[in-house]
Amino acid sequence: MTSKQWKTKSQLKKERQVKLSVAILLILISICFLISLNTGHIRLTPQETFMTLIGQGTEQQSLILFDFRLPRMVVAILVGVGLAVSGAVLQGVVRNPLAEPGIIGINAGAGLAVMLFISFFSSASAAPVFVMPIIAFIGAGGAAVLIYVLAYKRHEGISPIRLVLTGVAIAAGINALMIVLTLNLDPENYQFLATWLAGSIWGSNWKFVLALLPWLIILIPFVYVKASVLNVLNLGDETAIGLGAHMEKERRILLASAVGLAAACVSISGGIGFVGLIAPHLTRRLVGDKHEYIIPISAMVGALLLLAADTLGRWMMQPSEIPAGIIVAVIGSPYFLYLLAKTKD
Amino acid sequence: MDALDVNKISVGYSNNLIIKDLSVAIPKHKITTIVGPNGCGKSTLIKTIVRVLQVQSGAVFLEGKAIHTLDTKEVAKRMAVLPQTAQAPSGLTVFELVSYGRFPHRKRMGRLTQKDYEYIYWALDVTGLNDLKDQPANALSGGQRQRVWIAMALSQGTDILVLDEPTTYLDLAHQLDILLLLQRLNKEEGRTIIMVLHDLNHASRFSDYMIAMRDGAVITEGTPNEVMTCDYLRKVFQINADLISCPHSTNPVCLSYQLCKNNSECKVI
Numbered sequence: 071m072t073s074k075q076w077k078t079k080s081q082l083k084k085e086r087q088v089k090l091s092v093a094i095l096l097i098l099i100s101i102c103f104l105i106s107l108n109t110g111h112i113r114l115t116p117q118e119t120f121m122t123l124i125g126q127g128t129e130q131q132s133l134i135l136f137d138f139r140l141p142r143m144v145v146a147i148l149v150g151v152g153l154a155v156s157g158a159v160l161q162g163v164v165r166n167p168l169a170e171p172g173i174i175g176i177n178a179g180a181g182l183a184v185m186l187f188i189s190f191f192s193s194a195s196a197a198p199v200f201v202m203p204i205i206a207f208i209g210a211g212g213a214a215v216l217i218y219v220l221a222y223k224r225h226e227g228i229s230p231i232r233l234v235l236t237g238v239a240i241a242a243g244i245n246a247l248m249i250v251l252t253l254n255l256d257p258e259n260y261q262f263l264a265t266w267l268a269g270s271i272w273g274s275n276w277k278f279v280l281a282l283l284p285w286l287i288i289l290i291p292f293v294y295v296k297a298s299v300l301n302v303l304n305l306g307d308e309t310a311i312g313l314g315a316h317m318e319k320e321r322r323i324l325l326a327s328a329v330g331l332a333a334a335c336v337s338i339s340g341g342i343g344f345v346g347l348i349a350p351h352l353t354r355r356l357v358g359d360k361h362e363y364i365i366p367i368s369a370m371v372g373a374l375l376l377l378a379a380d381t382l383g384r385w386m387m388q389p390s391e392i393p394a395g396i397i398v399a400v401i402g403s404p405y406f407l408y409l410l411a412k413t414k415d
Numbered sequence: 416m417d418a419l420d421v422n423k424i425s426v427g428y429s430n431n432l433i434i435k436d437l438s439v440a441i442p443k444h445k446i447t448t449i450v451g452p453n454g455c456g457k458s459t460l461i462k463t464i465v466r467v468l469q470v471q472s473g474a475v476f477l478e479g480k481a482i483h484t485l486d487t488k489e490v491a492k493r494m495a496v497l498p499q500t501a502q503a504p505s506g507l508t509v510f511e512l513v514s515y516g517r518f519p520h521r522k523r524m525g526r527l528t529q530k531d532y533e534y535i536y537w538a539l540d541v542t543g544l545n546d547l548k549d550q551p552a553n554a555l556s557g558g559q560r561q562r563v564w565i566a567m568a569l570s571q572g573t574d575i576l577v578l579d580e581p582t583t584y585l586d587l588a589h590q591l592d593i594l595l596l597l598q599r600l601n602k603e604e605g606r607t608i609i610m611v612l613h614d615l616n617h618a619s620r621f622s623d624y625m626i627a628m629r630d631g632a633v634i635t636e637g638t639p640n641e642v643m644t645c646d647y648l649r650k651v652f653q654i655n656a657d658l659i660s661c662p663h664s665t666n667p668v669c670l671s672y673q674l675c676k677n678n679s680e681c682k683v684i
Contacts, residue, residue, distance in 0.1 A: 076532040080508045080549035165504075302518050308467050308498035313571070314491025314519035359506035 088363050091356045095370040102374060106143050106381040111389045142274035145338060146380040146394065147373040148282050150345055152335035154372025157346025158364050159293050159328040162300035163321055164230035170347035171332030173237040175213030177341045178244035181267050183209020185248055188259045203337040210333035216240060227318045269342030269395020271380055278338050285334035289327045296324060297361035342395035344402045345372050351409060416478060418443040418575055418607040419464060424473035426463050433459045434631040446601050446608045448618040451628035452652055457611045461579045465496040491519035495568035499579040503552040509563050510548040513538055516570030538570035558589035578610040594621050616668040619643050620661050627651045639666040649675055
């Protein structure tokens with residue numbers, strides 16, 4: 071018998087669903103990409119865009135396209151991918167569908183670090199462009215490590231629920247601290263911080279693409295390979311141990327990967343939440359609970375969500391922009407409520 | 416050789432040991448049942464055997480080798496576990512869940528091999544789940560779901576099967592159903608089965624070997640005939656049991672019982 075004959079009806083059906091989902095998502099991302107190329111303060115007609123893409127545009131047109139618009143779109147896509155995969159991994163590790171990178175302190179930590187930096191050392195605009203992401207990354211990673219250490223117990227290791235609760239507590243503490251610190255900020259820095267926290271994809275040039283890409287190229291295939299481990303972790307500790315999973319080790323590695331992905335993304339995009347929560351959720355509805363499918367497809371859903379949000383944000387209130395993080399939250403939260411209402415338990 | 420040798424283990428939290436210096440041997444190719452009152456440490460013993468809990472001292476030996484020195488995946492190829500509180504994530508079909516039993520045998524990536532499929536289909540077959548394999552696992556009844564977990568443990572293809580209260584929450588017929596299945600696996604395929612049961616009569620009827628525990632210690636162990644005596648039942652459960660011979664297995668079963676208050680005589684009918 072060939073392997074096709076071995077497969078059950080539901081397996082074949084799911085494989086068809088996966089293929090269909092991939093195809094539809096690719097089409098939607100492409101459409102969104104084309105629309106996004108044509109969206110912005112300075113409008114280019116589709117023809118102009120096309121001519122510029124193949125190298126026939128004016129200098130100004132290619133400047134807009136290649137130096138402003140494209141890198142920003144690529145950053146939006148990469149950040150969407152990274153946050154969605156990070157969320158998918160986290161939800162698997164802590165066995166809680168409400169987990170997202172924010173609960174392990176990524177956003178709060180990054181926000182606090184950025185804030186401390188601009189309030190004590192220099193003004194936001196004066197800092198070299200690469201300093202801010204590094205500061206944010208350190209803050210995000212630091213908060214995640216702190217939460218992990220506090221949630222860790224000897225002999226018992228790390229339990230999902232303790233991790234989640236510690237995360238909530240630490241994030242609340244950091245947010246309170248930030249409010250206190252905000253009082254001392256001058257208006258210019260305050261505005262920078264507010265936009266940063268709202269998740270404007272502000273790091274939009276090719277250097278940021280290059281800074282972000284290695285994280286995704288290394289960590290996403292890595293967690294994809296670990297899909298079967300995530301599947302087993304999802305069955306609960308005792309079953310997973312019985313099946314021969316190295317619980318503590320795998321959990322730590324996967325958490326670290328999720329932190330790395332989310333911290334890298336947030337340090338470049340600012341405090342975008344929700345993508346990491348909603349993309350894996352949507353994906354589960356499309357393809358079920360197997361992580362071989364969840365990881366790649368939520369990556370695509372995340373890319374689509376953030377690219378669409380960023381495009382909308384640039385288009386809605388021209389010439390000013392609405393941060394993509396806000397758009398995601400505004401569209402995402404009612405949809406999320408709708409999902410919850412529809413989910414039968 | 417014994418399948419499992421529990422050697423002088425102490426288990427528990429720092430000052431509060433649940434099990435102290437306990438030694439017991441689990442015979443190969445037999446059905447062994449651990450019985451005892453609530454809180455006697457039987458689940459703790461099982462959880463230590465399947466390496467969910469760590470020992471403070473002593474060791475569990477799997478066919479002569481200390482289990483914590485073995486690679487956990489290698490252990491999983493020889494011993495499968497059905498925990499007391501197994502829960503399925505939503506959105507998995509019966510087939511998918513059963514296929515997870517192949518986890519310790521699989522390489523990092525890749526599809527299920529022909530051998531994997533053979534084990535999965537065999538497990539679905541013996542548990543009578545073939546017709547349900549495309550159903551979502553959490554839409555099944557309690558009895559069916561318990562079969563799914565057993566099927567998952569079976570597809571692991573191990574010689575040893577450890578089950579923590581496999582019949583709890585099931586009605587009478589489904590309880591018997593599961594136990595007959597386990598008995599068949601033992602008789603026809605020589606699998607070693609270790610389980611915790613609350614129902615003494617089931618334990619007596621289906622076991623080759625019984626271990627009775629109280630307060631973290633083994634009170635007695637042996638064949639059902641040796642363990643199911645008035646004396647031991649009084650010591651272990653503090654009951655005066657009316658024992659009769661089971662018409663299906665000839666092992667003693669408990670017809671009815673009284674709580675021990677004074678030393679009232681117990682009788683064998």
